[in-house]
Every structure is written in C-alpha cells, then in structure tokens.
Amino acid sequence: MGAAAGCSRAREAARSPVTLPPGYSYAPMEAQSVAELPTGPQWQYEPKWDGFRCIAFRDGAKVELRSKAGKSLSRYFPEIVAALRNLRAKKFVLDDELVIPQGRALSFDALLQRIHPAASRVTKLSTETPAMYVVFDLLVGERGRALVDDPWKERRSLLEAFADRYFDVESAFMRLSPSTRSLPTARRWLEGRAGLDGVVAKRRDLPYESGNRTGMEKVKRIHTADCVIGGFRYATKGHVVGSLLLGLYDSDGLLNHVGFVSSFTVEERRSLLPKVEKLIKPPGFTGQKPGGPSRWSTDRSADWQPLAPKLVAEVSYDHFSGDRFRHGTRFVRWRPDKAPRQCTMEQVKPPVANVSRMLRAPRR
Numbered sequence: 001m002g003a004a005a006g007c008s009r010a011r012e013a014a015r016s017p018v019t020l021p022p023g024y025s026y027a028p029m030e031a032q033s034v035a036e037l038p039t040g041p042q043w044q045y046e047p048k049w050d051g052f053r054c055i056a057f058r059d060g061a062k063v064e065l066r067s068k069a070g071k072s073l074s075r076y077f078p079e080i081v082a083a084l085r086n087l088r089a090k091k092f093v094l095d096d097e098l099v100i101p102q103g104r105a106l107s108f109d110a111l112l113q114r115i116h117p118a119a120s121r122v123t124k125l126s127t128e129t130p131a132m133y134v135v136f137d138l139l140v141g142e143r144g145r146a147l148v149d150d151p152w153k154e155r156r157s158l159l160e161a162f163a164d165r166y167f168d169v170e171s172a173f174m175r176l177s178p179s180t181r182s183l184p185t186a187r188r189w190l191e192g193r194a195g196l197d198g199v200v201a202k203r204r205d206l207p208y209e210s211g212n213r214t215g216m217e218k219v220k221r222i223h224t225a226d227c228v229i230g231g232f233r234y235a236t237k238g239h240v241v242g243s244l245l246l247g248l249y250d251s252d253g254l255l256n257h258v259g260f261v262s263s264f265t266v267e268e269r270r271s272l273l274p275k276v277e278k279l280i281k282p283p284g285f286t287g288q289k290p291g292g293p294s295r296w297s298t299d300r301s302a303d304w305q306p307l308a309p310k311l312v313a314e315v316s317y318d319h320f321s322g323d324r325f326r327h328g329t330r331f332v333r334w335r336p337d338k339a340p341r342q343c344t345m346e347q348v349k350p351p352v353a354n355v356s357r358m359l360r361a362p363r364r
C-alpha cells in the first residue's frame with residue numbers, strides 16, 4: 001500500500017509543471033529477485049552492475065547525487081558531480097549505478113572506501129580510483145519533461161539519444177549501460193564471463209514505477225567455492241557454534257581468512273560443536289587472520305578458536321572482492337573428498353573477460 005501510494009504521488013508530481021530537481025527523496029524503481037530470466041517479446045535485458053544505485057539531478061549549475069535510501073552521495077564522488085556539470089544539457093534526472101572499474105572487474109571495496117568523513121581522503125581517492133557513472137534510465141529529459149509515465153521502450157530510445165548528444169566519448173566517467181532484447185545475449189551475461197553481478201529484465205511496455213518492484217526482475221549470479229574451515233566462533237548465547245571461519249590457500253601456501261558461514265539451524269549448531277572442538281589447534285590461519293582492523297570488525301571479531309586444517313566445506317556466494325567474500329555465504333555441503341590444500345584462491349580469481357569492455361563509449 002505504501003509503495004503504491006508513493007508511486008501515485010510520484011506520477012502526480014510528474015504530471016505537474018516540472019521544477020528541477022524533483023524531490024531528492026524520489027525512490028528509484030526496484031527489481032524483484034527471481035530464479036530465472038523471464039522470456040517473451042515484452043522483456044528487455046541489462047547487466048546488473050556491482051555498485052551503488054544512484055539518481056542524479058541536474059538543474060543548471062546544481063548537481064545532486066542521491067542513493068537508493070535518499071542520502072546524498074555528492075561529496076563522496078566529486079569527479080562524477082563535475083562530469084555531470086560539464087554536460088551541455090542543463091536539466092535532467094538520470095537513474096544509474098556508480099561503479100569503480102579495477103583491472104578486469106568492478107571493485108565494491110573501492111566504492112565503500114569513498115564513504116569517508118575526511119574530504120581530503122575522498123579527493124585523493126577520486127583521483128586514484130575514479131568512479132564511473134553507468135546510466136540506464138532517463139527520468140526527466142533535457143527540456144524538463146518528466147518521462148516516468150512513458151513506457152520503458154520509449155525511455156530507452158530517449159536515453160540513447162541523450163547519451164549520443166551529450167556524453168563525451170573521451171570521458172572515462174560516463175557510460176550508457178548496454179541493453180538487449182536477445183535472451184541468448186542476456187544468458188551469456190549471466191554465465192559470468194564479463195564479471196557482472198547478474199542480469200536485470202525490464203518490461204518494455206511499463207512506466208517507471210517509483211519505489212515499486214512491478215515490471216522489473218533480477219537474476220543474480222551465484223558461485224560456489226570449496227573452503228578450509230580454519231576456525232570457528234561460539235554463538236553469543238548457548239554453548240554452540242555461531243559461525244565457521246573460511247580459508248583459502250594463496251600461491252605462497254598460506255591459509256588466509258576470507259569470510260565465514262553461519263547459515264545453520266539450532267540443531268546443526270549443536271551437532272557441529274563436537275566436530276570442531278576436537279580439532280582446536282593453533283594457528284588455524286597461517287596468512288591473513290580474523291579480527292584484523294577492517295570496516296567489518298566488531299567487538300567479537302578477535303574471539304575465535306583456531307582449527308587444524310582438516311575440514312573442507314563447499315559454500316555458495318554471490319561476490320568475492322578485497323580478498324574476502326562479500327555479503328552472506330551459505331553452507332552447501334561437506335567435501336571429505338577434497339584435500340584442504342586443493343582449496344586455493346584460484347577458485348575466486350577475477351573473471352577472464354574485462355567488464356569495462358561492456359561499458360563502451362557512446363555511439364557517434
């Protein structure tokens with residue numbers, strides 16, 4: 001009910017005379033998670049980029065970047081603000097993803113480092129690891145007309161014309177996101193040869209549904225890796241296992257802590273305890289250890305028990321960056337057939353293809 005009401009208010013505002021920028025609290029359209037890509041002539045597909053969702057507002061000299069939660073991102077990405085201000089178009093609203101290409105992939109960790117209180121640090125990073133603005137929707141055109149009531153197929157055509165007219169082909173900051181009606185192409189994207197986070201499918205005949213999940217679906221890539229259990233933590237309540245600490249061997253033969261898995265039932269946590277307690281033996285991890293200073297550290301980060309490297313588990317994950325699993329991992333199964341030394345970082349190497357190749361410059 002709340003999302004529908006928000007959408008109704010957004011459309012009512014869109015039909016009224018436009019004063020740019022519209023409210024900064026304008027919620028972006030979201031995608032519903034599904035297991036498989038939808039098929040049919042009504043669907044169009046785009047890569048799902050691994051970055052920060054962002055809506056950009058431009059009204060003359062004023063440029064504002066807003067996150068999905070309505071928070072300002074402008075101070076953290078000064079190079080993108082400058083790039084938008086340099087466009088010849090003076091009034092527009094764009095829906096996009098902020099990403100940072102590094103090597104063959106996108107670095108979410110580099111994005112996280114941008115959210116820093118020190119302006120000097122942000123300025124330094126904006127030069128060392130500049131962000132890229134990947135645009136996939138046009139909500140208000142350069143003449144100030146709101147487009148949210150137009151169907152996606154028309155907005156996409158207008159967006160392509162906007163990019164052709166205003167994006168500088170020499171700029172490293174602005175890119176138009178690829179889009180295709182070809183299901184085989186979308187499936188190739190999903191197979192992961194380009195290092196994407198997944199694929200988004202959009203209904204070509206529907207308008208922009210602010211704050212809603214109608215007409216847009218996403219399929220995320222899921223990977224698995226075999227990891228050594230290098231340690232564990234007790235649960236905060238009860239004498240049971242709270243989480244298993246995951247390790248992978250690097251090229252020097254050192255076992256590095258790369259994350260944890262805690263997707264267990266209460267009964268599984270109890271049954272795991274004797275299995276791991278009999279293997280308690282220092283040092284556990286011989287390379288990077290749990291509990292080091294990081295943005296993920298908590299008061300309990302250093303409170304862990306080292307294990308002899310005997311147990312191997314297969315876990316599923318959606319992304320690996322900065323030498324660790326990002327987001328949640330899930331336990332799949334034990335792998336008694338796998339030697340611990342076979343659990344190497346090779347499993348989570350960057351993709352073969354270069355993701356930046358998909359972010360080609362606008363056509364001319």
